[in-house]
Amino acid sequence: MSAVRFPRLLAAELRLILRERLTWAILAALVAALALAAWTGAGRVDAARTALAAATADSERAVREAKAAHLRYSQPAAINVNYWQDPTDAFGYRTYFMAAYAVKPPTPLSVLAAGQSDVQPAVTKIDFGFSTVFDDTATEIGSAAALRLGPFDLAFVLVVLVPLAIIALAGTRLSSEHDSGILRMIAAQPTGPRRVAGAKFGAAALVALTATLGGTALALLLSGGLGDLAGWSGTAALLAAALAAYVVFWVAACALAASLWRGAVAALAVLVLAWAFLTVALPTALSLAVDALAPVPSRIAAIDASRQAQAHFYAGNEAAAVTAGWLEARLPKDARRPGLADAPELKRLARDAHYDEALADHHRAARAQALAASAWSQKLALLSPATALALALETASGTDAGRHAAFLSEAATYRRSLRAFFEPRILAQVLDPVPVCAGCPARLDFDAYDAVPAFAPADARGSAERQALLTLVCLAAAALLLAALAARRLKQWPA
Amino acid sequence: MGASALPADASVLAIDGAVKRFGSRTALAGLDLRLGDGEVFALLGPNGAGKTTTINLILGFLRAEAGTIRVCGIEAGEDPVGARRHVAYIPEQVALYPGLSGVENLRYFATLAGLDPSKDEARALLAEAGLAPEAHGRKAGAYSKGMRQKVGIAVALARRARLLLLDEPTSGLDPSAAADFSATVRAAAERGTAVLMATHDLYRVREMAGRVGVLSGGRIVEEIDPTALDHAALERLYIERLAEVAS
Numbered sequence: 063m064s065a066v067r068f069p070r071l072l073a074a075e076l077r078l079i080l081r082e083r084l085t086w087a088i089l090a091a092l093v094a095a096l097a098l099a100a101w102t103g104a105g106r107v108d109a110a111r112t113a114l115a116a117a118t119a120d121s122e123r124a125v126r127e128a129k130a131a132h133l134r135y136s137q138p139a140a141i142n143v144n145y146w147q148d149p150t151d152a153f154g155y156r157t158y159f160m161a162a163y164a165v166k167p168p169t170p171l172s173v174l175a176a177g178q179s180d181v182q183p184a185v186t187k188i189d190f191g192f193s194t195v196f197d198d199t200a201t202e203i204g205s206a207a208a209l210r211l212g213p214f215d216l217a218f219v220l221v222v223l224v225p226l227a228i229i230a231l232a233g234t235r236l237s238s239e240h241d242s243g244i245l246r247m248i249a250a251q252p253t254g255p256r257r258v259a260g261a262k263f264g265a266a267a268l269v270a271l272t273a274t275l276g277g278t279a280l281a282l283l284l285s286g287g288l289g290d291l292a293g294w295s296g297t298a299a300l301l302a303a304a305l306a307a308y309v310v311f312w313v314a315a316c317a318l319a320a321s322l323w324r325g326a327v328a329a330l331a332v333l334v335l336a337w338a339f340l341t342v343a344l345p346t347a348l349s350l351a352v353d354a355l356a357p358v359p360s361r362i363a364a365i366d367a368s369r370q371a372q373a374h375f376y377a378g379n380e381a382a383a384v385t386a387g388w389l390e391a392r393l394p395k396d397a398r399r400p401g402l403a404d405a406p407e408l409k410r411l412a413r414d415a416h417y418d419e420a421l422a423d424h425h426r427a428a429r430a431q432a433l434a435a436s437a438w439s440q441k442l443a444l445l446s447p448a449t450a451l452a453l454a455l456e457t458a459s460g461t462d463a464g465r466h467a468a469f470l471s472e473a474a475t476y477r478r479s480l481r482a483f484f485e486p487r488i489l490a491q492v493l494d495p496v497p498v499c500a501g502c503p504a505r506l507d508f509d510a511y512d513a514v515p516a517f518a519p520a521d522a523r524g525s526a527e528r529q530a531l532l533t534l535v536c537l538a539a540a541a542l543l544l545a546a547l548a549a550r551r552l553k554q555w556p557a
Numbered sequence: 558m559g560a561s562a563l564p565a566d567a568s569v570l571a572i573d574g575a576v577k578r579f580g581s582r583t584a585l586a587g588l589d590l591r592l593g594d595g596e597v598f599a600l601l602g603p604n605g606a607g608k609t610t611t612i613n614l615i616l617g618f619l620r621a622e623a624g625t626i627r628v629c630g631i632e633a634g635e636d637p638v639g640a641r642r643h644v645a646y647i648p649e650q651v652a653l654y655p656g657l658s659g660v661e662n663l664r665y666f667a668t669l670a671g672l673d674p675s676k677d678e679a680r681a682l683l684a685e686a687g688l689a690p691e692a693h694g695r696k697a698g699a700y701s702k703g704m705r706q707k708v709g710i711a712v713a714l715a716r717r718a719r720l721l722l723l724d725e726p727t728s729g730l731d732p733s734a735a736a737d738f739s740a741t742v743r744a745a746a747e748r749g750t751a752v753l754m755a756t757h758d759l760y761r762v763r764e765m766a767g768r769v770g771v772l773s774g775g776r777i778v779e780e781i782d783p784t785a786l787d788h789a790a791l792e793r794l795y796i797e798r799l800a801e802v803a804s
Binding site: 067070071074078081082083239242243244246247248249250251252253254258554555556557 | 613616617618619637638639641642644645646648650651652653654656657661664665666668669670671673709712722
C-alpha cells in the first residue's frame with residue numbers, strides 16, 4: 063500500500079470543503095461584504111479627491127481674480143478701494159483673498175481604509191483671518207482604537223469580518239468529525255493526524271486565501287476606487303502578503319483549537335473568544351494604553367490661553383505696546399517713525415505674533431502629543447494581529463494617525479512659510495508706500511501671486527512600504543508560531 | 558480451551574501481556590491474544606471489560622504500559638501508522654460525510670489510505686460489500702446504519718487489509734442486515750483476512766467466529782470453540798464465566 067501523498071489528500075479535502083453549502087454561503091457573504099466596503103471606500107476617496115479638486119480650483123480662482131483685479135485697478139478710477147478690499151496689496155491679498163490650502167491627497171490605495179479620514183480633514187485652509195487662532199483645534203489625532211469600531215470599509219471587513227468567515231469555514235474542521243464519529247474512521251486509516259490536519263486546514267486556508275485576496279482584488283476592480291499603482295506596486299504586494307499571513311494566522315488558530323479535541327462547540331467558543339480578544343478587547347486596551355502613554359493636553363487650557371491672549375491684546379493700550387514691541391524687534395531705530403504702530407496691517411501682524419507666542423507652548427504640546435500618540439500606536443499595534451494589519455492598511459491608504467500628525471506639522475510649517483513670504487512685503491509697503499499709479503483706486507504693491515509658496519504634500523510611500531513589511535514579518539511569525547503549536551499538539555489521534 | 562492456547566500460525570496479530578491502566582482503573586491486565594490469517598476471533602465481555610481498549614491499542618490510539626501489540630510484526634505503539642497499514646476498522650457506528658455519496662465517501666477514505674480507486678472501482682467495491690447499486694450515488698446522510706456499515710466494509714475491502722477490527726458490528730442492525738453483515742465478514746475471512754470483533758451478540762458470534770474469548774477483568778478468562786456449543790450453551794457458559802470472575 064503506497065504512503066498517502068499529501069497533494070492528493072489536499073485535493074480530496076478541497077473537494078470536500080467545496081462540496082459544502084456552508085462554504086459557498088460564507089464565501090458569498092464575504093465577497094458581498096468586500097464589494098460593499100470597496101464601493102463605500104471608493105465613494106469616500108471620490109469625495110476626498112473632489113475636496114482636493116475644489117481646493118485647487120479655489121486657489122486658482124483666487125489668483126485669477128486677483129490678477130484680474132490688478133489689471134482692473136491699474137487704470138485711474140474715481141473709486142477708492144480699502145485695504146481689506148484690495149487683492150493688489152500684499153496684506154489685503156494675504157488676509158482676505160488668498161486661498162492657500164495644505165492638502166493630504168489620497169494615495170492610490172486609499173480605498174482600503176478610511177482610518178482617520180472620516181474624523182480628520184484631508185484639506186486645511188491656511189487662513190490669516192481674524193478668528194484663526196488655533197489651526198488644529200477642530201481636529202484631534204486618533205490612535206489604534208480608531209479601528210475597533212470604524213466605518214464599513216475594506217479594512218473593517220478584512221481585519222474584523224474575515225477572521226469570522228475563517229472561523230465559520232475552518233473552525234469546526236476535525237472537531238465536527240470528532241463529534242460525528244467520522245474522526246474515528248479517519249484515524250483508523252494509515253495516516254497521522256498532522257498530515258490529515260495539514261490537508262484539512264491547508265484546504266481551508268487555500269479557500270480562505272482565494273476568497274479573501276481574490277474577493278478584495280475583484281471588489282477593488284469593480285469599485286474603480288484603486289488609483290494608479292505606479293510606484294505603489296511593492297506596497298500593494300507586501301500588503302497582499304500580509305493579508306495572506308493574517309488569513310493563515312486565523313486558519314492556524316482554528317487548527318490549534320481543533321487540537322484541543324473538545325468538540326466543535328468548544329472549538330468555536332475558543333475561537334470566538336480569541337477573535338473578540340484580538341479584534342475588540344485588545345485594540346481597546348491598546349487605545350487606552352496610547353491615551354495613557356501620550357495624554358492629550360488640555361484643549362480647554364489652550365482655548366482659555368487663546369481667549370486670554372485676545373483679551374490681553376485688546377485691553378487698554380496693550381495693542382499699541384505689543385505692536386511697538388513687535389516693530390522694535392524687526393526694525394532698526396532709525397527706520398521707525400511716529401504713528402507706525404497704528405498701521406492696521408502692522409497691528410494685525412503684531413497681534414498674530416503675540417498670539418503665536420502666547421500659544422506656542424500649547425501648539426508644541428499638541429503636536430508633540432500627536433506625534434507621540436502616533437509613535438506609540440505604531441509600536442503597540444504590533445501586539446495584536448488585527449491592529450497590526452489595520453495600521454498597515456491605513457498607512458497604505460494614507461489615512462493613519464501618523465500621517466495626519468505629520469500633516470498638521472507640515473501645515474503649520476506651511477503657514478509659517480506664507481507668513482515669512484508676506485511679512486517683509488507688508489512691512490516694506492507700510493514703511494514706504496510707493497504709489498504705483500497716480501489716480502488708481504488700489505495700492506498695486508503686490509503682483510507676485512504665482513510666487514506665493516505652494517503646499518507640497520509629503521510622500522506617503524516610504525512609510526506605507528515600511529509598515530506593510532513590518533506587518534508582514536510580524537503576522538508571518540505569529541502564523542508560523544500558531545501552526546507550530548498546533549502541529550506539536552496534533553502528534554497523536556485522540557483515543 | 559484455555560486462554561493460553563494460541564494457534565501456532567498466529568502472525569497477523571500478536572498481543573503479549575498487554576497492560577493498560579486509566580488512573581487507578583486497570584483496563585487490561587496482561588492480555589494475550591494471537592490471530593492468524595483467515596481466523597475470526599470474537600471478544601466477548603461486558604461493558605468496561607477492555608474490548609474497546611484492546612482495539613484502541615491495536616490501532617495505536619493508546620499505548621500499553623506493558624507488553625507488546627504487533628500487527629504483521631509491527632509494534633503498534635512504536636509505529637501506529639505502519640501497523641494501521643495492515644488494519645481495517647469498522648466502528649460500532651460507521652460515520653460518513655453526510656453530504657457525500659457512498660462512492661465519494663469510499664474514495665475519500667481510500668485516499669486517506671493512499672489509494673486512488675476510480676468511480677467504477679468504488680462502485681464495484683460497494684457492490685461487493687452488499688450495498689445496492691441505486692444507493693451508490695445517494696448522499697450518505699440518508700443511509701441506514703446497515704448501509705453505512707457496508708460502506709465501512711467497502712473501505713476495508715479497498716484496503717485489502719490483513720486484519721479487520723469490528724467493534725460491536727451488529728448492534729442496532731435489523732436481522733436481515735446483520736445476516737448480510739455476517740456473510741460479508743465470513744467472505745472476507747475466507748479470502749484470508751483475520752477478523753477480531755468485540756461484541757455482545759452471542760447469536761452472531763456463533764455464526765461468524767471460529768474462536769471466542771471471554772474478556773473479563775482485563776484478560777481473556779476463557780477461550781471457547783463456538784461451533785462445539787449451541788446458542789443456549791454458549792450463553793450459559795458466558796454468564797457462568799462472568800459470574801465466576803465477579804465472585
